Amino acid sequence: MAATLHLCSGYQPIELRRQQCLHFTAPLPPWQPSVSSHCLSLRLRCEGGKVDVLERSDAQSRGGSDQIPNENELTCVMKFGGSSVASAERMREVAGLILSFPDERPVVVLSAMGKATNKLLSAGEKSVTCGVSNVSDLEELAFIKDLHLRTADELGVESTIISKHLFELEQLLNGIAMMKEMTLRTKDYLVSFGECMSTRLFAAYLNKIGVKARQYDAFDIGFITTDDFTNADILEATYPAVAKRLHGDWISDPAIPIVTGFLGKGWRSCAVTTLGRGGSDLTATTIGKALGLREIQVWKDVDGVLTCDPNIYSRAAPVSYLTFDEAAELAYFGAQVLHPQSMRPAREGDIPVRVKNSYNPKAPGTLITRSRDMSEAVLTSIVLKRNVTMLDIVSTRMLGQVGFLAKVFAIFEDLGISVDVVATSEVSISLTLDPSKLWSRELIQQASELDHVEGELKKIAVVNLLQHRSIISLIGNVQRSSLIIEKAFHVLRCNGVNVQMISQGASKVNISLIVNDGEAELCVRSLHAAFFESDLCGVVFESKSQNGSV
Ligand SMILES: Nc1ncnc2c1ncn2[C@@H]1O[C@H](COP(=O)(O)OP(=O)(O)O)[C@@H](O)[C@H]1O
Ligand SMILES: N[C@@H](CC(=O)OP(=O)(O)O)C(=O)O
Numbered sequence: 001m002a003a004t005l006h007l008c009s010g011y012q013p014i015e016l017r018r019q020q021c022l023h024f025t026a027p028l029p030p031w032q033p034s035v036s037s038h039c040l041s042l043r044l045r046c047e048g049g050k051v052d053v054l055e056r057s058d059a060q061s062r063g064g065s066d067q068i069p070n071e072n073e074l075t076c077v078m079k080f081g082g083s084s085v086a087s088a089e090r091m092r093e094v095a096g097l098i099l100s101f102p103d104e105r106p107v108v109v110l111s112a113m114g115k116a117t118n119k120l121l122s123a124g125e126k127s128v129t130c131g132v133s134n135v136s137d138l139e140e141l142a143f144i145k146d147l148h149l150r151t152a153d154e155l156g157v158e159s160t161i162i163s164k165h166l167f168e169l170e171q172l173l174n175g176i177a178m179m180k181e182m183t184l185r186t187k188d189y190l191v192s193f194g195e196c197m198s199t200r201l202f203a204a205y206l207n208k209i210g211v212k213a214r215q216y217d218a219f220d221i222g223f224i225t226t227d228d229f230t231n232a233d234i235l236e237a238t239y240p241a242v243a244k245r246l247h248g249d250w251i252s253d254p255a256i257p258i259v260t261g262f263l264g265k266g267w268r269s270c271a272v273t274t275l276g277r278g279g280s281d282l283t284a285t286t287i288g289k290a291l292g293l294r295e296i297q298v299w300k301d302v303d304g305v306l307t308c309d310p311n312i313y314s315r316a317a318p319v320s321y322l323t324f325d326e327a328a329e330l331a332y333f334g335a336q337v338l339h340p341q342s343m344r345p346a347r348e349g350d351i352p353v354r355v356k357n358s359y360n361p362k363a364p365g366t367l368i369t370r371s372r373d374m375s376e377a378v379l380t381s382i383v384l385k386r387n388v389t390m391l392d393i394v395s396t397r398m399l400g401q402v403g404f405l406a407k408v409f410a411i412f413e414d415l416g417i418s419v420d421v422v423a424t425s426e427v428s429i430s431l432t433l434d435p436s437k438l439w440s441r442e443l444i445q446q447a448s449e450l451d452h453v454e455g456e457l458k459k460i461a462v463v464n465l466l467q468h469r470s471i472i473s474l475i476g477n478v479q480r481s482s483l484i485i486e487k488a489f490h491v492l493r494c495n496g497v498n499v500q501m502i503s504q505g506a507s508k509v510n511i512s513l514i515v516n517d518g519e520a521e522l523c524v525r526s527l528h529a530a531f532f533e534s535d536l537c538g539v540v541f542e543s544k545s546q547n548g549s550v
Helices: 088-099 116-130 132-137 139-155 160-179 184-208 238-252 280-291 324-332 343-349 404-415 435-439 443-458 478-494 517-532
Strands: 003-005 014-016 019-026 037-047 050-061 076-080 106-110 213-216 256-260 263-266 272-274 295-300 321-323 353-357 366-369 379-395 419-424 428-433 461-476 501-504 510-516
Touching: 076 280, 088 139, 088 184, 106 184, 106 280, 116 132, 116 139, 116 160, 116 184, 132 139, 132 160, 139 160, 139 184, 160 184, 184 213, 184 256, 184 263, 184 272, 213 238, 238 256, 238 280, 256 280, 280 295, 280 343, 321 324, 324 343, 324 366, 324 379, 324 461, 379 443, 379 517, 404 419, 404 443, 419 501, 419 510, 443 461, 461 478, 461 517, 478 501, 478 510, 478 517, 510 517
Parallel strands: 076 106, 076 295, 106 256, 213 256, 295 353, 321 366
Antiparallel strands: 003 014, 019 037, 037 050, 263 272, 353 366, 379 428, 379 461, 419 428, 461 510, 501 510
């Protein structure tokens, strides 16, 4: 006979089965960012309509040692990026990979299939100008339909699970064509179709092969974000809401959760938002922190985080260990492999992140944790951020002017522009502007915004605006900064490159150098050879055309 358990703090009464273990995750008032959630575990006996508490434990959920072990709990997050689920064949392999970890009870996070997000964006852009009557003929729409219907067919699942989405997608493109405009809000709704369809196909496939799975749209299960369409931030309320929903469903009816990456719901607009390109990594770490899981795995198409971008230099090699700080700097300063904000929840929850290769699961990958042995560490990875705008700002007043820096930064704050790298003297500042914040705006708006920044700064300073610069970030053990800088400058001098600005941040893991865009790839290759390949130390690389790998 079942019994009903009544709880305070806003929980619905819970129907109990005979012997059940409950685990609650609730917000602590007032909310403290450093504490992810408060967990209460009860082991209950329910007999004859009477409930006995056999065991009770309270814990701050920090994703590790203070968790109450329970053999039935969800254990980890497994996030698979677009490259890992690009086709039916890949989805089958990913399913096999998940099942090859019988001890894990994962929450699975998926991105859109392959290049679906890019195709959706391109379809939207073309719809703005192509006219309503031409939308159905768009090559990108045909690609999206064909990819998803073919995948359903090849996986042997009903195409009806995505037909509503395909229909609505075409309606949306018609709407864009009619309005002749695509707002950022519309853009987010448009790209959300990719993740909504990939997760439905994958969950249906798991169910078909007898593995119970349940699909979730992140915007329906408590991913609450700011309303910054195309680049939204996760709000704290997300953690308890997501934990409650995923955990509650798991306890009452266990099924592998298959969650859309990248998506959220704006807290004011209630519209679909996205977390910025590559945002599924952030979805994964958010779920990991919310549920206090043991590990977060992000499965990619490379053997882990590499010593540099393999598209720039093919001799890039996997890095075995990273700290959260190193990974965060690396991601923020442009390594495409991780979303810039994705390390924050993992660090707050102290949950290890493992970067693995879904095409080569045996490769050990990269393990990212709070700390690691740095005794041997010098340089870990070299990261390149292109197309950066640099500003040299020199005060027009005499030396020692009070409040100069404050005035300069107040201007950036007022204009909502974030600054990446800074070097200062008493009366001058050199800084770079975060291109991702500028890129999310229209090109014309970007140009007028830069004019506006320049105009405001010129009221207090002489300003020199320098475009087409690159930030080369040397991520590693800044305790050895003299060695790193000596070696780096030697290499750059041998290659005839002049560094225009240098900054060693308080993070203690990053030294940033600013060079011209045109020289940047050559610098990365030469620095890589000097720091990571003893056989190539001292080799002077030929300058070559952009984007080709060596
Ligand atoms: N330092 C780096 N380490 C690993 N991969 C990198 C690095 N810099 C750039 N990349 C690129 O990031 C890609 C993986 O990231 P991403 O495309 O987001 O994967 P997914 O779509 O599978 O999540 C790799 O294929 C690689 O080309
Ligand atoms: N599909 C989104 C989100 C994402 O995270 O993708 P991926 O995991 O493939 O980088 C994008 O392309 O940006």
